[in-house]
Structures are given as structure tokens and as C-alpha cells.
Amino acid sequence: MPAPDGPPPAGTVIEVRDEEWMVRNSKQVRPGEYLIEAVGASDLVRGQEARFLAPTMDRPRILRPEHTRLIPDDSPHFRRSRLFLEAVLRKTPLPQRERRLALTDGFLLDRMDYQLRPAEKALANPLRPRLLIGDVVGLGKTLEIGVLLGELIRRGRGERILVVTPAPVLEQFQHEMWTRFSLPLVRLDSAGIARIERKIPAGRNPFTYYKRVIISMDTLKNPRRYRPWLENIRWDAVVIDESHNLINQGSDRRALADLLAERTDALVLASATPHNGEMPAFTSLIRLLDPMAVKDPSRPKAEELQHLMLRRTKVSAEVAEQLKGHWAPRGGSHPVRCRANALEEQVFRELAEHWLKQSGQQAAAEDRLFPYVLLKSFLSSHRALFVTARQRLTRTGHVLPERHRITDEPLSGVTASTPEAASLLRLLELARAIERVGAASGEPSAASKLAGLVDELRRIGVKAGSPTRAVVFSERRETLDWLGEVLPPLLGWTTEDDAKAAVKVMYSGAGISDRVQMEYVDEFARAGSDVRLLLTGDGASEGVNLHRQCHHLIHWDLPWSLIRVEQRNGRIDRYGQTRPPEFRAMILQTAVEGALDDTDIAEKVLAREQRVHEILGAVEAATRDNDGDKEERRVMEALFQGEAPQLAVDELQTVSQESLDSLEDGQMPADLSVAQQLNAEFGTGTDPFEDAEADFGFDFGFDSEDDEDDGGASDDAQGGDSTARTESVAADHAPVRIVEELRLFTDRRDYVLTGLDELADLEAFRLDTTVQGNDLSFDTPEDLADRLDVLPVTYLRDHGITQRMKLTFSREDAADALRRAREDADSRSLWPDAHYVGELHPVMEWITDKVLVQLGRQQALVIQVDRTRVPEPVFLTQGVWSNKDGRPTVVAWLAVDGLGRDGTEPRVRELTRPLLADLGLGPAMPDHFAAGDPAALQRYVEPAVTATRREMDRLRAEAEEYIDRPLREYESKVGHWLEQKLPGFSGGHTARERAAENLEKAASRLRTTGDPMVRVLAVLEPSS
Secondary structure, three states, X not given: OOOOOOOOOOOOEEEEOOEEEXXXXXXXXXXXXXXEEEEEOXXXXXXXXXXXXXXXXXXXXXXXXXXXXXXXXXXXHHHHHHHHHHXXXXXOOOOOOOOOEOOOOOOOOOOOHHHHHHHHHHHOOOOOOEEEEOOOOOOOHHHXXXXXXXXXXXXXXXXXXXXXXXXXXXXHHHHHHHHHHOOOOEEOOHHHHHHHHXXXXXXXXXXXXXXXXXXXXXXXXXXXXXXXXXXXXXXXXXXXXXXXXXXXXXXXXXXXXXXXXXXXXXXEEEOOOOOOOOXXXXXXXXXXXXXXXXXXXXXXXXXXXXXXXXXXXXXXXXXXXXXXXXXXXXXXXXXXXXXXXXXXXXXXXXXXXXXXXXXXHOOOHHHHHHHHHHHHHHHHOHHHHHHHHHHHHHHOOOOOOOOOOOOOOOOOOOOOOOHHHHHHHHHHHHHHXXXXXXXXXXXXXXXXXXXXXXXXXXXXXXXXXXXXXXXXXXXXXXXXXXXXXXXXXXXXXXXXXXXXXXXXXXXXXXXXXXXXXXXXXHHHHOOOOOOOEXXXXXXXXXXXXXXXXXXXXXXXXXXXXXXXXXXXXXXXXOOOOOOXXXXXXXXXXXXXXXXXXXXXXXXXXXXXXXXXXXXXXXXXXXXXXXXXXXXXXXXXXXXXXXXXXXXXXXXXXXXXXXXXXXXXOOOOOOOOOHHHHHHOOEOOOOOOXXXXXXXXXXXXXXXXXXXXXXXXXXXHHHOOOHHHHHHHHHHHOOOOOEOXXXXXXXXXXXXXXXXXXXXXXXXXXXXXXXXXXXXXXXXXXXXXXXXXXXXXXXXHHHOOOOOEEEEEOOHHHHHHXXXXXXXXXXXXXXXXXOEEXXXXXXXXXXXXXXXXXXXXXXXXXXXEEOOOOOOOOEEEEEEEEEEOOOOEXXXXXXXXXXXXXXXXXXXXXXXXXXXXXXXXXXXXXXXXXXXXXXXXXXXXXXXXXXXXXXXXXXXXXXXXHHHHHHHHHHHHHHHHHHHOXXXXXXXXXXXXXXXXXXXXXXXXXXXXXXXXXXXXXXXXXXXX
């Protein structure tokens, strides 16, 4: 109970409801009654916040480690003690000071150090791990995010995680997190939300019911439905994939991102195209990560951004070196020319005579570029042309029959009010004529590109009876739907069922749900599925993996954008591709004088993307506008102004073709601006371990009051520094620092099997455990099944996960299970039947939690060790300094001996792996010696605790030097930043004040507070 003279002071450890809590704050609410605000300190509730009303509802007991009771360990080979010590080691988060990576060998990954760099960089800022991962398409950003989330979890900073992705990649992302990182996320897609709403109480916030969630941006951005829930919840980590979609200020997506950035500790943004060419828009993204990073949003300095962004390309030195053998070299980009037929030539003639020669007559920008929109619609298909012409007629006041379709009878009674309208009516009927010829003949020749596509697909082997697959991209839904209708019979799938199984049409938006899109992606990735041809729009060029069974991609029509072409190609040209990816583009060619066709723009864009990508690894490093829409508009504007097509394409780049041709592959031009550096290779020059033993001071990337401002762009803003780039490469190759944690078992297999043996003796359940080499299976107990309930229902059901667990400790066997799920003809799912037991696996967590509850409160086990190794008792103790969030700032694992010597202080040593071996504590311990006398050791408990406290007082000074003092300095800098005049800060002064308050609170929460928690873990007793 609280002391009679008041509630327990901050920092006191109390026991309430059979768990340990650290008091944050306490106050009297009425005479004799106190409200205690606390955060969990014991292993099962660590980090959880709670309030206790004492003594009315709870009776807290102040815990003193001096009262620890020693009990003998009578388990075989002292396994109970070893399990308990291992469980405490695993459950205790790494301290705030620790920036080395801990879990690099605990995931199902091929070790690629470049994929570990983002985690290393994010953890270098101990205030708030925040980073923009801008790696180009295909390098494995999802895997990099998984590594970082795992490291945050190991530090107690990843209990509550929210992942926001485009709808088509929800299951793909969830699958990667589970199969690679053993991290289960509950998927809140349209079906998942409905299922969850049936399970949880009415009105309950699903984001409090589930602690780790993945949801699509389009679902979550609904402000009426979700914002009230999101405003009242805090996250440890938020991930926003394809974050370039957040750039538009005032959009629902951006409003959501602003809210989440305020409500989370760690924030990870991921995008292969982070910079859209407008610096203020980009720096608004950066300010989501760190509001104080950039002084002038229009002219940021490279050093202001270095700590917040990391971008590599396929030709970056470390990446290129490590990807050898893991990513097949790119094949060619081949134009497939198709000569226009007679009807198509009539369309070209109509466009040339009535649209492309009159572009100067329209005043409004949208109108003057419409001729090129009309042209592009025809270059896509006659159906797309029909829809574009019909919509234009309706917009200009012409009344057409409702839902007039291309298959309807020709229009009658519609009078053209302008020459433009008359031309549009003629184009409608030409499109209808092409449709009718095709329908009547059943042959592809009615549309020249269709005939060419069928020939090309047959040539590469995409047809009935063949396993070969291909992806076909188009910009227009009307084109995709048409191709989905006409292609199957032309390729040999003559029945309706066969056609539906073999050819899938996928695009974002109305008509195809997120659930269906995910199913199509899953089917396309499995060798055993019937799908052979995926017809998709550019919505699928964001984040979707299509390379597992496919290395052929065909552009039915080409965007007039280097970036969009590269994004499309990246769906099959990515990490894990085993065959050289081949790209083709259907090119419609005309003989009409004055007409524009695909050879004028599209074919040139295709060739240019191939060349820039080959040299720089990313077209964004050379593009003028890093936004597909802007690139398209730039080309149209150039054509409108009368520029030749080649010059219009050249204008897409800021780096001349001559400069590119003079470079070696992977070499960057020497005069790149900051904007171009951000799209080439950036952020690789910062080494979080520059100082020996890791000095944890901060450099938060904003200017002091004395910084000079010359009123112009900095040198960094205007050009690159070849020396800096050389140093970046060198730093990027620095070894990844790994922390070697204390362990008492050979490996995870040893720990899990030993834990199952111990639990079988202690608890009243039988799991029917079967062990075969590295494979383990057992009946799934109910409390373990509950932890897996967030995974897809079909996965749990199809593999019987909630009835019987099938696990493997072998990376090779786990990788083979993943391969079988993709490649076996009878596989119905990408989810494997056997699962790899990584460091974060729920089975590991379940075993750990079970072990921890076996030992009573304030008890420590006595372990007998060989007297020749340990001639006197050794107390193993733990000391933890914590911050206001209850997370460790300093953790000490200590061995205390010399307790019975008169006139001398006890010896306190850091518990290390060599010391554990010297003490004889480890996997190969003997069974037992003669019975000892734990009661005789009881008198040493208090001096051992006193010695531990003394050591913790010494370590408190280190916490002050390396953690608390820099945090206080940071808080003072926040005040200075608030006083500065900063242009372009979204939301004005009120938003800045709110941001400053959040930053100050974050720093305050991370400072060490209260008294250290000290406990006796075990005692080593010399053998009799």
C-alpha cells in the first residue's frame, strides 16, 4: 500500500495485480485516496500504461529486491534457471543507447548488408527513428522496412505498429512480414474490416483491439470513419508505403499523414520516386519526419536532409556488388512496330487534319493540349478513342443517348455545333467501324496492334497449353477491358471458364475491389495457378511484385514519361528475378503525312529509359520533372509549341544525352543539383558509428542562430561534390555493427525444445510434440492460437495452423517451403505450410511468456556449478534505468561476488559471453551435484543488491552524459527553432507550436527518470 504520508514517489517499483509497474506520477485525489499513473516494468506488461486508484480499487505493494527469496533449481541440467535467464534476456528491450543491430540473423533473408543500412541509419537518431527510404524500384524496400520494424520491436519501440500501403499490395506486404520476419499483422482490407467488426464489441476502436495493423491508404483516408479513432491513439511505429502520394497539401491522404506523424514515435516513409521535381513539396514530406530539419523549403541543403533519407540505385557500389547472382541482368527494351490498317489510317488522317494543325487556336491550357490527349487515346485503342470523344462531346453541350456505347447503332439526330464536334462525331464512327470489323471477322487484324500483340505473345510462348506468362500494361481501362475480351480465344482459351482462369484484368479504382486485386497478384505469383496473362494499369506499377513466375512485360501503350516506364518495368525487374527481364512495346506506325504516331514519342521514351537506367540506375537522376503527369504535360506542351518530337523527349532530361554517353555505368555526373542528388544516390555518406564506442550526441540537422545565410542557394544546392560521393561509397561499405546478446542456449531450436520439455512437466497440457531434425510440430494450444488470429483466415484454415503448428529452424527448409508454395502445381496459396522460427516468432514469444510466469514474484533460483570454476557464490543481477515510457535507457547484466569477505567491497563484473563460459553457465551444464543449502545464501542477497545499486548509480552518470544531457540540449534548440522565421511551414505558427510541443514531449519522455529497477536473477552456488 502507499505509505501513510503520501503516494509512492515517481520511479518507485510497485506490484499491482501480480505485475510490476514503475510509478510515473501520483497525486492525492481526496483525503486517503491516490491516483497512481504507472508504466509496466515486468516482462509481461512492459511499456503498457495504467492508472491505479489506491487503496479504493488497488493495493500496490512497494517491491524491494532485498526481499528476494532464494529457491533451489531441481530441474534436469538446471534447465529452469537457464530458461528463466534466457527469457529475461529476450524480454528485456535493448537500451536506448544501443544502436547496433541485433536481429540480422533472426530473419529469413539472404544477408544483404545494403538492406540493413536503413535500420542502421534510422536507429542512429535515438530521439525518434524516422527515415525516408527512397531506394529505386526492386531493391527490396519491404525487406528493409521489416528489418527496421524488427529492430524497433527488440528495443521495445514496436509494440504498436501501423502499416499503410496501396490496396493491391496489402497481402503481399503482410505475407513478407510474416514469412520473412515472423511478424503477424492484422490486415484491415474490405473483408478484414467486416470480419473484425463482427468480432469486437460495437463501437470499439479496432486500432486499440489490434496492436499491429496493415491497411490501405484509400481505406484509412476516410476522415469521417477513421479520423476519430486515429486521433485518440498513439503508435510506436507508422510505415507509409508509396509516400510520394502524400505530397499534395490539402488532400485526404496528406491530412492522414499529418495526423499519423504527430501520433507516432517512429515514422518510415517509402517511395521509389520520393521527389516529384518540386522542392517545397518534397521538403513537406521531410517535415513529416522532422519539422525542424529544413530551414528554407525551397532551397534545402544536402546536410539538412542526410540524416532523414537513404536512396540507392541498382548501380550503387554496395548494391551492385551484393546483388550478383540474386538479380538477373536486365534484358532489352524492344519496339514492336505495327503498320496501321486502312481504318486506322483514316483516324490518323482525321487527327492530323483537324486536331494537330489547330492546336494554336485554343486558349485554355487544358483545351490546347486536348489534341494530344485525343491522340494518345487512339494510340491506346479504338475503344479508348470512343470514350474520350464521347466525353468531350458531352462536356461541350452535345446531348448523346445515355450510356451510349461503341456497340450501339450509329448516332442520329446529333448536330455538331462546331468543327471540333463534327470531327469528334467522325472519330466516334471510325472507332465504331473498327469495333464492328473486329467483331464480324473474329480476327485481330481489325486493330493492327492487336494482331502484333497476338503474334508477339505466341512467339514468346504465351498461349493455351504453355506455362509462359506475361504482363501487359495499358494506360486506359477501356483498352484493358477490351483486351480481356478479345485475347483469350486468339491465344487458344476458347471456353469462358478457361479464359477467365488464364487472363486477368486488373486496375485500381471502381470495378475491381482491393480483395480481388490481391487475389490476382497472388495467383500470378504461383506456378500452380492457371493465370498466364495479366492485363493491368499503372496502378499496379506501385509496389506490386510480378516477377516470381514472369520475365516478359509488354507495353501495349506507352506513357510519355520516363518515370512511369521505369515503374512499370520494375514490376518484373527486381530483387529475386532469376531470368533476364524482357520488355517490349507495341508501336503503331502511320504513313499519313503530318500525323504523330508511336514512333515519334513512345519509341523514343522507351529507348531513353533503357539508356538512362543502364547508366544511372534510376531515370529520376536525370529527369526534369520527377512526376509522371508533369512529364506527360511537358511533352505535350513542347509539341504544342512546335518542337520536334525528339526535342520534346530530350526536354524530359536535365542531363544531356552526350553527358550520359560519356559516363561509365554507375558513374554520376559531377554537377547534379540537390534535387538530382536526391533522385540518384543520397544519404549513404552518414556513418552512425563515426566515434569509437559510439558517442550518442545529436546532430539534428538545423541551423543555429549564427549560421550564415548568403541569400542564395548553397553550393550543395547547385552542384554535387565528387569527394563527398567517394566518401559516401566508402562509408556505405563500412561493416554493419552487430550486438552480440547474452544467450544460454545453443540456438533458438535448443531454447524452444527445452522450453517445451519444461512446460510439459509443469502444465497440464500435452502437445504431441514431434521433432525431426530441424523440423518441429505440435498441437497448437489455445493461448498460442490466439496470438495467430490476426493472420489471414484462409491461411490458418488451409494449413490447419490453429490445430497443429508446423515449424522449421532451418533457413534452407523454410526457403524451400516458400518455393513450394510458389512453384508446386497443387499449391493453392503463397503462404507456406511450414514456417521459419525467427527471433520474433510468436512461438518464441509464447515460450518466453510461459517461462516467466512459472517463477514466483521476488524469487530467484539457485544453480549449482563446479567449485573449481566458481569457488564462492556469485549473484547474477539486473539493473535497469528507464525513461518515462518505461523503456530502458541503461541495462546492466552483472555478476556480483566477494560478498562474504570482511573489509572489502563486493566485486561487480559485467556479465559477458566469456564470463558466462568461465562461470560454467550455458547449454552443456552437468545435471546436478550434491544438494546445497540455499538458506545459507540468503544473507548475501542484500549486499548483492546494494552492490548492484552502487553500480547503477555509476551508470546513471553515463546516462546523463550520453542520453539526458543531449536531450535537454535538444529541447532548448526546439525553443530556438520556434522563434525563427521559417518560410513555407504548412499550418502556420499554430502548427509549428504543436510540432514543437510534440518534439519537447518526445525528448522529455526519453530522459532517464526515477530510481533503477534492480532484481536478483539467479545465484551460482559452488558445488558441495
